């Protein structure tokens with residue numbers, strides 16, 4: 475019998491925002507893979523074999539491949555697996571029939587929910603370890619953006635970059651950080667004034683022209 479890789483979305487961080495099916499899969503896992511924070515939160519080291527996900531993705535993939543010969547492997551990813559997660563690399567390495575994906579609430583979804591804003595017309599882009607093309611960043615009246623950030627492309631540098639691409643300084647900006655956690659913060663400002671607030675590295679920026 476073939477074993478499966480179960481990719482479980484754990485949502486934005488607080489387990490209250492996680493679907494019960496993901497929690498069931500994690501609890502019943504014999505082999506559990508995930509970021510250090512997720513492992514600290516959910517792993518049971520006495521009965522589970524653990525693999526932390528760091529910078530060495532090939533090492534994680536070969537661990538999964540090897541363990542899959544004997545067991546199902548549960549891979550925890552933050553937010554939703556379909557939105558910038560390890561699922562991408564797993565899809566390149568394994569056939570889809572070996573993968574079972576349990577969706578999670580994406581940090582982007584939660585950001586739009588906090589702002590009570592529908593996101594069906596939003597353009598969702600990532601600055602997490604990449605930069606969207608100038609074409610995708612172009613200003614147009616009425617455009618709505620949801621952006622992932624990182625240490626380099628953060629709540630100070632991304633607004634500056636958008637202004638350089640022609641977005642007006644007074645464009646509305648929401649900086650949504652630590653979503654779902656007790657210290658969640660949502661700052662409503664503009665592209666031109668974003669750097670009057672402390673820099674936020676890993677957050678969601680919602681930009682509304």
Ligand SMILES: C[S@@+](CC[C@H](N)C(=O)[O-])C[C@H]1O[C@@H](n2cnc3c(N)ncnc32)[C@H](O)[C@@H]1O
Pocket residue numbers: 486487551552553554555557558559579580581582602621622623624650651652653654655675676677678
């Ligand atoms: C590799 S991406 C993972 C996205 C994830 N798959 C999702 O659907 O939310 C990591 C980025 O997601 C965003 N992020 C993840 N959790 C967050 C949270 N609780 N609050 C704000 N932003 C978060 C940050 O922009 C972070 O740099």
